[in-house]
Amino acid sequence: MSDQDLRKTALNDWHRARDAKLVGFAGYELPVTYPLGLRGEHKACRKAAALFDVSHMGQVSVTGPDAVAYLERILPLNCADLALGTQAYSFLLNAEGGVMDDLMCARLEDTRFELVVNGACKVADMAHMRAQAEDFDVSLEVRERALIALQGPRAAEALATTELKVATELKFMQVCEPLPGYAVSRSGYTGEDGFEIALPNEAVAAFCDQLCAHEFVEPAGLGARDSLRLEAGLCLYGQDLDTGITPLDASLGWAVPKDRSGYIGAEKLIQQRASSPDYALVGLLPEGRAPWRAGVKIFDADGNEVGHVTSGTFSPTLEHPIALARVKKSAAKADSFIGELRGKQVPCQRTKLPFVKKSYAK
Amino acid sequence: MAQRYFTEDHEWLEVDGDIATVGITEHACEQLGDLAFVELPEVGTSASKDDDVAVVESIKAASDIYMPVDGEVTEVNAPMGDDPTVLSDAPEGAGWIWRMKISDPSQLDGLMDADAYQALIS
Numbered sequence: 001m002s003d004q005d006l007r008k009t010a011l012n013d014w015h016r017a018r019d020a021k022l023v024g025f026a027g028y029e030l031p032v033t034y035p036l037g038l039r040g041e042h043k044a045c046r047k048a049a050a051l052f053d054v055s056h057m058g059q060v061s062v063t064g065p066d067a068v069a070y071l072e073r074i075l076p077l078n079c080a081d082l083a084l085g086t087q088a089y090s091f092l093l094n095a096e097g098g099v100m101d102d103l104m105c106a107r108l109e110d111t112r113f114e115l116v117v118n119g120a121c122k123v124a125d126m127a128h129m130r131a132q133a134e135d136f137d138v139s140l141e142v143r144e145r146a147l148i149a150l151q152g153p154r155a156a157e158a159l160a161t162t163e164l165k166v167a168t169e170l171k172f173m174q175v176c177e178p179l180p181g182y183a184v185s186r187s188g189y190t191g192e193d194g195f196e197i198a199l200p201n202e203a204v205a206a207f208c209d210q211l212c213a214h215e216f217v218e219p220a221g222l223g224a225r226d227s228l229r230l231e232a233g234l235c236l237y238g239q240d241l242d243t244g245i246t247p248l249d250a251s252l253g254w255a256v257p258k259d260r261s262g263y264i265g266a267e268k269l270i271q272q273r274a275s276s277p278d279y280a281l282v283g284l285l286p287e288g289r290a291p292w293r294a295g296v297k298i299f300d301a302d303g304n305e306v307g308h309v310t311s312g313t314f315s316p317t318l319e320h321p322i323a324l325a326r327v328k329k330s331a332a333k334a335d336s337f338i339g340e341l342r343g344k345q346v347p348c349q350r351t352k353l354p355f356v357k358k359s360y361a362k
Numbered sequence: 363m364a365q366r367y368f369t370e371d372h373e374w375l376e377v378d379g380d381i382a383t384v385g386i387t388e389h390a391c392e393q394l395g396d397l398a399f400v401e402l403p404e405v406g407t408s409a410s411k412d413d414d415v416a417v418v419e420s421i422k423a424a425s426d427i428y429m430p431v432d433g434e435v436t437e438v439n440a441p442m443g444d445d446p447t448v449l450s451d452a453p454e455g456a457g458w459i460w461r462m463k464i465s466d467p468s469q470l471d472g473l474m475d476a477d478a479y480q481a482l483i484s
Binding site: 032033037038039040042223226227289290291293313314316321342 | 395396398399401417419420421422423424443444
């Protein structure tokens with residue numbers, strides 16, 4: 001895809017002015033890193049605050065008398081009981097229970113919900129959502145506005161100096177709309193406390209300047225976003241999640257209510273709950289320093305191939321390689337595995353997730 | 363007298379007689395970003411031009427490093443295996459990756475000099 005085909009977010013000039021290294025991602029031109037570098041941006045997030053442009057993601061509002069019934073058809077989520085001003089993690093599933101996308105669903109009014117979906121999936125997601133909406137009295141509207149993520153232990157301190165200060169009263173997974181056209185949730189993809197802020201395209205550059213005027217707030221790119229989320233044990237759609245598996249195969253059963261049925265894909269999930277999922281998602285700590293990347297084959301102690309790495313990197317916080325792997329459920333309790341790395345056999349330990357402890361706001 | 367050559371894969375070699383010291387360029391290092399790990403070749407490895415013999419891993423991705431000319435690895439920069447900053451602090455000096463015995467000096471004729479490499483990366 002040529003550079004000319006890439007879409008630009010409202011922060012494109014802002015990124016260029018800060019010497020970001022730009023790459024194509026999900027059809028958009030986005031920063032992978034700024035001059036500070038991946039390691040510095042990653043550490044800034046864990047120590048103070050980092051600011052990410054995530055405007056490539058899809059924002060959809062779902063409104064109407066049938067909003068709850070419609071969303072309960074397309075999501076396993078219990079939308080009827082979702083409290084006003086809260087959001088939940090859920091999935092769009094296909095008829096076989098396979099994951100089409102993972103997303104956040106927020107309830108802003110009794111019959112108005114706001115969804116945030118992955119950038120790479122948003123076109124397919126909208127087609128699916130529109131097709132399913134035909135049987136319900138709902139309207140879907142794509143929100144054309146910017147989305148930024150301010151993450152880190154000092155994120156609230158920075159946000160409190162802006163016109164969105166009221167959002168610092170939010171608890172984890174709560175949402176508010178402090179100004180017309182704005183929405184803020186206390187959530188993120190890093191394992192740190194932080195906020196995801198939707199705001200008008202015309203306002204985002206100035207708002208980011210205001211945040212970055214604090215010397216402790218660093219702009220951060222997709223590179224740091226990936227190493228942060230991996231340390232937090234969070235799945236990336238397209239690597240750890242895909243249509244070939246259910247959420248239970250990715251050890252995400254906590255996000256699939258036990259007391260629901262009637263949603264697309266429910267039969268497979270209910271059947272897996274009754275017997276067993278096919279796979280589990282495990283955390284691995286490889287021996288040595290070489291990172292294990294997606295695709296590395298995983299074997300048990302007897303030499304049987306039991307799975308593969310779905311995401312891996314070198315953790316800047318642990319100064320050690322970390323990886324997520326999809327392994328056969330029957331093999332997933334082993335304490336250790338062997339990985340095949342460039343023809344060599346390398347051992348690893350299985351570890352509980354997250355690799356780095358989370359620090360969400362209470 | 364030592365002579366420095368460059369390859370299109372952003373590697374440099376400094377040749378003294380039939381021994382070459384090999385590394386990656388400043389430009390390559392900048393492109394890679396923060397390094398996580400260097401997998402050094404094995405001493406004694408004989409390989410041909412363009413065979414991949416080493417790996418430099420940034421946090422984000424792995425980059426294969428190739429034999430610039432045919433030959434045999436005689437020495438590696440061992441401290442780099444535990445500490446990738448040995449490479450990133452001085453990629454064109456103390457951050458050399460391996461030394462090798464060149465088996466076919468005529469292959470050097472096909473490589474770039476400093477000016478040609480500068481032109482490539484401009």
